[in-house]
Amino acid sequence: xxxxxxxxxxxxxxxxxxxxxxxxxxxxxxxxxxxxxxxxxxxxxxxxxxxxxxxxxxxxxxxxxxxxxxxxxxxxxxxxxxxxxxxxxxxxxxxxxxxxxxxxxxxxxxxxxxxxxxxxxxxxxxxxxxxxxxxxxxxxxxxxxxxxxxxxxxxxxxxxxxxxxxxxxxxxxxxxxxxxxxxxxxxxxxxxxxxxxxxxxxxxxxxxxxxxxxxxxxxxxxxxxxxxxxxxxxxxxxxxxxxxxxxxxxxxxxxxxxxxxxxxxxxxxxxxxxxxxxxxxxxxxxxxxxxxxxxxxxxxxxxxxxxxxxxxxxxxxxxxxxxxxxxxxxxxxxxxxxxxxxxxxxxxxxxxxxxx
Ligand code: NAD
Numbered sequence: 001x002x003x004x005x006x007x008x009x010x011x012x013x014x015x016x017x018x019x020x021x022x023x024x025x026x027x028x029x030x031x032x033x034x035x036x037x038x039x040x041x042x043x044x045x046x047x048x049x050x051x052x053x054x055x056x057x058x059x060x061x062x063x064x065x066x067x068x069x070x071x072x073x074x075x076x077x078x079x080x081x082x083x084x085x086x087x088x089x090x091x092x093x094x095x096x097x098x099x100x101x102x103x104x105x106x107x108x109x110x111x112x113x114x115x116x117x118x119x120x121x122x123x124x125x126x127x128x129x130x131x132x133x134x135x136x137x138x139x140x141x142x143x144x145x146x147x148x149x150x151x152x153x154x155x156x157x158x159x160x161x162x163x164x165x166x167x168x169x170x171x172x173x174x175x176x177x178x179x180x181x182x183x184x185x186x187x188x189x190x191x192x193x194x195x196x197x198x199x200x201x202x203x204x205x206x207x208x209x210x211x212x213x214x215x216x217x218x219x220x221x222x223x224x225x226x227x228x229x230x231x232x233x234x235x236x237x238x239x240x241x242x243x244x245x246x247x248x249x250x251x252x253x254x255x256x257x258x259x260x261x262x263x264x265x266x267x268x269x270x271x272x273x274x275x276x277x278x279x280x281x282x283x284x285x286x287x288x289x290x291x292x293x294x295x296x297x298x299x300x301x302x303x304x305x306x307x308x309x310x311x312x313x314x315x316x317x318x319x320x321x322x323x324x325x326x327x328x329x330x331x332x333x334x335x336x337x338x339x340x341x342x343x344x345x346x347x348x349x350x351x352x353x354x355x356x
Pocket of ligand 1: 293
């Protein structure tokens with residue numbers, strides 16, 4: 001693989017390979033774009049099949065962070081870190097301290113914290129070596145469970161979508177199909193029920209369904225396969241990525257898709273356009289699920305839950321802007337969101353030239 005070719009294709013600024021023999025740390029940090037501010041992105045630990053797979057993952061994820069930061073207007077750019085290893089057996093405190101030393105060496109160009117395969121406690125070790133860490137446990141100065149603002153952002157996305165579809169944010173009597181009742185999906189489902197909505201829910205773990213049924217006994221349960229074709233007003237994916245694809249999109253019986261799952265469109269362009277052709281309004285995932293990012297980015301200003309809530313509530317207005325832009329420019333909503341970010345970054349780059 002030509003590394004420079006890949007960096008040029010995605011527009012990356014910097015890719016750093018890290019190796020520490022004694023702790024076994026093998027890691028890559030990718031910094032995609034720092035126009036808006038220091039790069040910010042979690043650290044994922046996975047037993048990758050190859051160096052190529054690892055590199056492509058960090059390039060793709062760090063670019064995604066530029067768009068996610070950009071759409072909610074936080075002063076950070078896109079970055080990401082990946083560690084090669086099995087998170088269940090290869091992790092040590094010292095490995096994360098070593099990572100912390102490398103992150104410190106970047107002098108504040110990159111902040112990191114948890115992602116798939118890593119936990120807040122891992123970054124307590126990293127934070128001994130560097131201040132450029134976010135999302136540690138509350139007792140170490142972190143801002144707490146990110147699924148709370150993430151769920152709030154999804155609800156704001158649903159309310160904005162209701163406004164677009166029905167000119168009202170009243171969700172009572174509407175039906176929502178919620179896929180995945182984990183940390184985010186459970187909170188979203190309970191909030192919808194509290195607003196008078198009907199629920200059809202699905203999960204692959206029975207205890208998660210039972211927990212939801214205790215809170216909302218009238219919720220209907222669908223199998224993980226059937227949830228794609230239940231008649232509903234909105235489909236709310238809060239489980240897996242790539243669930244909007246050639247097989248599932250023709251089966252959907254909803255007016256809109258609004259959920260927290262990352263990378264819902266298997267192919268951003270093709271499947272965004274397919275949803276548009278079917279007349280299904282798609283709320284771009286990286287905007288709707290940005291509440292967690294807003295919370296960790298906000299830590300850099302000092303922990304302030306009220307400010308996080310206010311910024312997360314703004315997802316409502318931003319999503320309405322994306323829908324309007326998509327309509328005006330005849331674009332799928334996923335591409336409209338990307339364009340808004342690209343235009344914003346061009347403006348920020350330009351204004352930073354003032355008195356520089
Ligand atoms: P989680 O692991 O707590 O919950 C995921 C749930 O989905 C689990 O209950 C799991 O059993 C269920 N699930 C898995 N496969 C399923 C299937 N085929 N059908 C139905 N249910 C299935 O994760 P979470 O923190 O709630 O996050 C949910 C999604 O939102 C993920 O895609 C995550 O990447 C994304 N996200 C989460 C946050 C956050 O702050 N937690 C932030 C941004 C994005």
